Amino acid sequence: MASYARTSEDFRQRDGHGVRHQLRINERIAHEYGCRVVAVYTDNGCTASKPGVARPGFDRLLGDLTRGHEADGQALDGVVCVADDRLYRRPEDLARFFAALTSRPGRVYVDQRGVRDPYSQEGLLEAVRSLEAAVTETRVRSQRVSNWHWARAVEGVPHSGPRPFGWLGDRITLHPEESTLAEQAINDRIGGKAVRAIAREWCDAGVTGTRGSRPNAQTVTQIMTAPRVCGYRANRGALLLMPETGQPVLGQWEPIVTPDRWKAVCATFSPGSLYLHRGSGTPRLTGQRASPRHLGSGFLRCGATRSDGTPCRGALCAQKGRSRKSPYVYTCGSCAHCSISGPLADEALERILFSEAPPGLRLPESVRRRWQSGEAGLDEKRRNIASIITCCVVRPGVKGNHAWDYSRVEPLWRLPDHSPSTAAIG
The missing domain is CATH 3.90.1750.20 (Putative Large Serine Recombinase; Chain B, Domain 2)
Known part of the structure; x- marks a missing residue:
């Protein structure tokens, strides 16, 4: 049986005592119900409420459940955990967990309330009820914290966190x-x-x-x-x-x-x-979002496969590169298992736009001339791309293979009747 433990925060002692305590309780629960723990999975200081947060232990658990055994070959007949909300607080994670748990027959889920049958309708309904309670608790806690910060702010109390530049450690006296x-x-x-x-x-x-x-x-x-x-x-x-x-x-x-x-x-x-483009506590007076600086921003999606076999499809975000050939790269912000050279990806987008578009979505020759002559600005180019594709899925590269493969960038075409008119795209 697999034992899973997770804590949301560990910023005080930073020694992992929370997950250690949960694992001990898991051992006791497993012993009470005649089970034996053969593998341990932990995520220390990882929230399960926010999307896009990596939980390596949870992902490894799902991967081993899908394979049917842990790294040393020990079969996994179920999962023990102190509470459902340690495993999932979002519907996506609930679906992923139950799909992995029930991928093999005869497994059980054990917590402090007893043994559950994950294959039965009642077992699934109980999991959904636990999810609803966890979501409600998260919302209530979030509102409580928000109200606490607002009340302190109205009183003029300085921001917490690192000392602001210009003030002493008390955050009141000028440096x-x-x-x-x-x-x-x-x-x-x-x-x-x-x-x-x-x-x-x-x-x-x-x-x-x-x-x-x-x-x-x-x-x-x-x-x-x-x-x-x-x-x-x-x-x-x-x-x-x-x-x-x-x-x-x-x-x-x-x-x-x-x-x-x-x-x-x-x-x-x-x-x-x-x-x-600043963080909290420093509002942007313009009320406008900063416009994208790169051609592919917002159009590229991760084509990597998660440990449980599901596609990632996270957005690839532009980051500073380390070479002259790739001064910027597009990297997946969800799984971090897929990245691609920024200039080469943008070149692939141009190739898709003018050489691979199906007949019903091909752009006029005037658009190509403006693009290649440099008359079209970044905003106009991005409108052209958005007029014929919804996004592009980028397959992960092969380690050690330095040859450029245009097929890594696979477009998802728009329906012809949903593409903007020629006048609208310049």
């Missing part, structure tokens, strides 16, 4: 050197100086961030445009306003500049600026 640098950077930016130039000056002067990293253009922008520099409080990526007056909530810390200076420096960045 004499860093606050002066931040104020000067704001004045320089309002005066027309480039952010990259400011970042270079900081690097040349030996300035480091609060975590010891060298400042770059984006981090300098985050420091200058964060609402905290003028004393405003933000929550969940938006300025926090008092419900009674509609005025911004003031924090308990000392401000670096006045609100007018903060608004002035934020106004120096154009809508959709990548520098303003």
Whole structure:
């Protein structure tokens, strides 16, 4: 029998004590019901509520259940776990687990309530009821945490986490050197100086961030445009306003500049600026998402197969590459088992667009001329791609094979009656 344990967090002791305790309880439960544990699977500090979070232990468990045995050849006749929500908190994981568990006959599922038959309708209904309870608990807990953060924010309490640049460890008192640098950077930016130039000056002067990293253009922008520099409080990526007056909530810390200076420096960045693509607590004043920088962003899907035999189909995201030939690569953010050179993938997209499109979806010759002459911009090119394909599935490459294979990128064509008109795509 396989024993599975999972904890959502292990940030205090960081010693895995939570999963160890669960595994001991699993041993006791298995002994009580005449079972023997032959394999152990754990995920320490892994949430099961959020999509896209890798759980190696859970994936290995499903793979071994599907094969029928663990790595040493021991047969797996079932699974023991302290509670259902350790295994699954999302419908997708429930379906994957039951498919793997029931892939062989005669298996059982054991928890503190006893032995369950996963093949019966009652066993499946009980699992669904457990899932509904777990989803409800997750929502209630999330709302409780959200309300707690909102209440602290309304009182002007500083953000938790790492010390913000410009303040001392108490997050209230200004850091004499860093606050002066931040104020000067704001004045320089309002005066027309480039952010990259400011970042270079900081690097040349030996300035480091609060975590010891060298400042770059984006981090300098985050420091200058964060609402905290003028004393405003933000929550969940938006300025926090008092419900009674509609005025911004003031924090308990000392401000670096006045609100007018903060608004002035934020106004120096154009809508959709990548520098303003920031995390929570630093809202983007434009209200617009940063536009994609690469041709294939949003169109490429992972063609790798998960350990349980199901296709991944996660989105491939552009990341910085390590070579001149591939200054950027598209990598799967879900399984990380599939990546492809960015320039070669974009070249494959162009080939698909003009050489492989079926007759009903072929673009006019004028579109090809604009594309190849350089007249078409990135947005226009992406509209052209979206007009004939829904996405492209990228098969994983073969390790050690350096030859480029265009067939790795397989398009999923749009229906002819759903493609935009020629006028709409430029």
